[in-house]
Amino acid sequence: MNIQYKKGVLELCVLALLKKHDYYGYELSEYLSKHIDIADGTVYPILRKLKNEGLLTTYVQEDSGGPPRKYYSLTSLGREVYEKERAEYLDFAKKIEILLEDDNDEKE
Amino acid sequence: MKKNEFLAKLKDELKKNNVADIDEIISEYEQHFAFKMADGYSEEEIAARLGDPLQLASQFESNIEYKTSGGKKIAAAIGLVFTDIFTGAFFILLVVWEIIMAAFAVSNLVIAACLFGRVNFITKFTPMPYLSAVVIGISAAALAVLSVVGCIYFALFIRQLMRAYGRFHRNTMAIASGGAVLPPLAIYPRLPAKVNRRLRSVALFAMVVFTTSFVLGMIISMLLSGSIEFWHTWGWFGYNAVN
Numbered sequence: 001m002n003i004q005y006k007k008g009v010l011e012l013c014v015l016a017l018l019k020k021h022d023y024y025g026y027e028l029s030e031y032l033s034k035h036i037d038i039a040d041g042t043v044y045p046i047l048r049k050l051k052n053e054g055l056l057t058t059y060v061q062e063d064s065g066g067p068p069r070k071y072y073s074l075t076s077l078g079r080e081v082y083e084k085e086r087a088e089y090l091d092f093a094k095k096i097e098i099l100l101e102d103d104n105d106e107k108e
Numbered sequence: 109m110k111k112n113e114f115l116a117k118l119k120d121e122l123k124k125n126n127v128a129d130i131d132e133i134i135s136e137y138e139q140h141f142a143f144k145m146a147d148g149y150s151e152e153e154i155a156a157r158l159g160d161p162l163q164l165a166s167q168f169e170s171n172i173e174y175k176t177s178g179g180k181k182i183a184a185a186i187g188l189v190f191t192d193i194f195t196g197a198f199f200i201l202l203v204v205w206e207i208i209m210a211a212f213a214v215s216n217l218v219i220a221a222c223l224f225g226r227v228n229f230i231t232k233f234t235p236m237p238y239l240s241a242v243v244i245g246i247s248a249a250a251l252a253v254l255s256v257v258g259c260i261y262f263a264l265f266i267r268q269l270m271r272a273y274g275r276f277h278r279n280t281m282a283i284a285s286g287g288a289v290l291p292p293l294a295i296y297p298r299l300p301a302k303v304n305r306r307l308r309s310v311a312l313f314a315m316v317v318f319t320t321s322f323v324l325g326m327i328i329s330m331l332l333s334g335s336i337e338f339w340h341t342w343g344w345f346g347y348n349a350v351n
Binding site: 029039041042045049053070077080 | 133136137139140143144154157159160161164167168169290291
């Protein structure tokens with residue numbers, strides 16, 4: 001699948017994961033590279049961008065027996081943006097689906 | 109590619125692209141290496157899966173975009189001052205209207221209380237029969253409830269409008285100075301469905317009570333005074349009472 005296309009929805013995926021609970025960067029990278037098939041390093045620029053836009057905050061937590069982890073957490077603004085973009089994406093995806101399935105019918 | 113080589117390449121490229129807080133970014137990738145190595149991957153493997161450092165570096169936003177000319181910023185600030193004055197006056201108007209509506213609600217409540225309690229401090233009105241007073245009192249109370257609901261809606265509306273304008277103000281400055289733009293806010297309040305339903309049914313109930321009791325009050329007054337223009341009979345508004 002087109003790389004640019006995947007990157008577009010990656011931000012939304014990050015927000016969706018963080019809505020459930022806080023993650024540290026590595027966890028997000030692992031999860032997304034496993035499920036969406038992107039290079040492991042791609043998620044860090046996205047996290048940085050979202051943080052610069054005020055959608056995420058970070059805090060460092062030292063867990064037992066490991067290096068200190070930098071956790072990412074959704075801000076209330078991030079939550080607001082996520083809800084808006086989620087609705088927009090779902091609406092968009094639905095329309096595209098209708099369009100693509102329509103195309104299939106005509107060929108048959 | 110080894111870990112150190114990867115990080116050095118990434119760092120060089122980030123510097124070239126004038127990205128802010130490079131050390132923070134590098135430490136994030138260092139952590140990635142640490143976690144992966146703990147899982148038993150080799151440095152080469154981890155670096156390969158992270159992607160090309162040159163490409164990764166290009167995905168970080170450059171700091172250069174944020175340095176826009178001061179002139180643009182000043183122009184936006186001056187424009188905003190004028191917009192603020194205009195909008196501020198508009199908001200004062202809206203708040204004044206809210207106060208008027210609140211005063212209307214309170215005065216209706218006072219009228220209802222006076223009618224129920226047979227209090228008559230306005231000498232222009234001679235007392236009417238208590239039955240008329242009670243029925244008209246109910247209509248005044250219902251009108252008070254209706255205007256309170258109106259006040260609540262209007263207050264929420266003004267609040268949301270101010271917040272939306274605040275967001276617009278902030279975004280305009282952000283665009284001029286190259287900062288992050290936040291999504292605009294809706295200009296109408298979005299209440300929880302439950303609150304919305306409750307307010308609506310209270311308003312509807314108050315409206316029905318007001319209309320029926322007002323019409324009923326008029327009819328009762330006409331019957332009791334024996335005249336359609338009962339206010340003449342009772343000598344209101346400076347007319348001589350016909351007794």
